[in-house]
Amino acid sequence: MKEKLETLFINNQKWNKLLNMTALNGDKYFREKHYLDLIKKYMPKEDSVEIFKELLEKKMFKRKFSYECDDDIYDAELLEKKCEICGLKVIEHEYFELYSPSYLSELSKNNIQLIKDYYDSDSKIVMEDVRSNIDRVIPFVGSGISKNVGMPLWLELFKKAKDKISDEYKPYFDLEYESKNIDKIIEMVKRVHPLIQDDKDLKKEIIAPEIKKTIPNEILLNSIIPDILKLDAEYIITTNYDDLLEKTSLLLCSGYEESRDISSFQGFESLDETQYIFHIHGTIKNYDSMVVTNEDYNNLYDSEEKKRILSGLINKHSMLFLGFSMDDTYFSDEFGKICESNKGYCTNYYVMINGDRQKKDELLKTTNVRFINIKSTNFDIKNQYEFMIEYILGNIYIE
Numbered sequence: 085m086k087e088k089l090e091t092l093f094i095n096n097q098k099w100n101k102l103l104n105m106t107a108l109n110g111d112k113y114f115r116e117k118h119y120l121d122l123i124k125k126y127m128p129k130e131d132s133v134e135i136f137k138e139l140l141e142k143k144m145f146k147r148k149f150s151y152e153c154d155d156d157i158y159d160a161e162l163l164e165k166k167c168e169i170c171g172l173k174v175i176e177h178e179y180f181e182l183y184s185p186s187y188l189s190e191l192s193k194n195n196i197q198l199i200k201d202y203y204d205s206d207s208k209i210v211m212e213d214v215r216s217n218i219d220r221v222i223p224f225v226g227s228g229i230s231k232n233v234g235m236p237l238w239l240e241l242f243k244k245a246k247d248k249i250s251d252e253y254k255p256y257f258d259l260e261y262e263s264k265n266i267d268k269i270i271e272m273v274k275r276v277h278p279l280i281q282d283d284k285d286l287k288k289e290i291i292a293p294e295i296k297k298t299i300p301n302e303i304l305l306n307s308i309i310p311d312i313l314k315l316d317a318e319y320i321i322t323t324n325y326d327d328l329l330e331k332t333s334l335l336l337c338s339g340y341e342e343s344r345d346i347s348s349f350q351g352f353e354s355l356d357e358t359q360y361i362f363h364i365h366g367t368i369k370n371y372d373s374m375v376v377t378n379e380d381y382n383n384l385y386d387s388e389e390k391k392r393i394l395s396g397l398i399n400k401h402s403m404l405f406l407g408f409s410m411d412d413t414y415f416s417d418e419f420g421k422i423c424e425s426n427k428g429y430c431t432n433y434y435v436m437i438n439g440d441r442q443k444k445d446e447l448l449k450t451t452n453v454r455f456i457n458i459k460s461t462n463f464d465i466k467n468q469y470e471f472m473i474e475y476i477l478g479n480i481y482i483e
């Protein structure tokens with residue numbers, strides 16, 4: 085019966101963080117206040133005294149007594165026990181209660197099982213590699229992360245263009261769209277869309293309305309974004325035009341409220357001590373900064389000044405790619421360039437979902453990358469991401 089209750093608690097997302105953080109001290113004993121503080125920190129919406137009481141009732145803690153006799157401190161399991169020093173009962177001394185978690189091996193077993201269920205077999209060792217490099221890790225965030233809260237994926241941005249082009253062109257649009265060739269899609273849109281003549285129109289009429297959609301705070305806070313912010317890196321790089329990372333950071337006071345892009349970059353010196361989000365493809369706030377077409381893209385990697393800024397951001401750091409799709413050929417070019425540029429200094433990491441380790445070798449133009457592969461199953465992807473970040477941060481208890 086006891087074991088069943090423990091399993092129930094351990095598998096409950098609400099409790100899981102607290103149970104892991106409590107377990108990380110192993111079987112050391114602490115006073116009640118230690119646990120109340122942890123509950124306040126990890127379950128801030130709950131009444132900490134009530135939660136602690138519940139844990140005690142469910143026999144999640146072992147208890148012992150610490151008492152003072154003859155200026156020394158002794159331990160006892162029971163208050164009725166006789167003191168070996170003076171012969172009086174423990175209860176007749178000055179004493180206090182100490183607690184230690186009793187669910188350690190259950191939790192450990194459960195965590196090991198989760199790693200097996202959530203990720204493919206090579207991922208654990210890669211996550212541990214990320215952990216050992218954590219001081220150099222920079223999250224590199226793609227459109228999959230924004231998609232998770234209801235934003236369109238990179239290619240999907242252009243889907244809406246179809247609504248306003250006349251029927252005779254729609255089949256051609258579909259053909260180009262299926263090819264996934266962004267340049268051809270853009271060319272097509274510019275040719276046949278009545279409101280779009282140039283790149284600026286494209287950004288204003290097609291991209292901006294999609295990116296400026298308001299995402300409710302509740303959705304942001306329950307997304308993967310807070311987990312990315314938790315890595316507490318010096319900065320975060322993103323290819324996204326939206327400011328969802330900044331917005332979520334503001335809600336959580338995590339310190340990443342500053343947006344930067346190549347055109348507004350003031351140099352690395354001015355950024356000491358400030359955490360910021362670097363939009364490598366620009367932001368919606370500044371249409372000129374946005375990298376959309378192949379021309380913009382070539383311009384980004386051709387200019388010496390821009391290259392200098394990019395290499396300053398990437399070299400000597402390990403990129404942790406999140407929310408990118410291997411099928412996005414547009415990205416895989418850039419991905420190869422980035423991974424090659426810090427070769428010799430650092431290894432990069434790529435988090436893929438249900439990826440094909442075989443296929444990825446054909447697609448990627450670099451060897452300077454290791455893979456974490458999230459198995460897409462019946463689990464909630466948010467839990468899988470969260471667990472991965474917590475594991476990287478060393479917050480998951482394993483015996």
Ligand SMILES: [Zn+2]
Pocket residue numbers: 152153154167168169170171172177
């Ligand atoms: Zn005594």
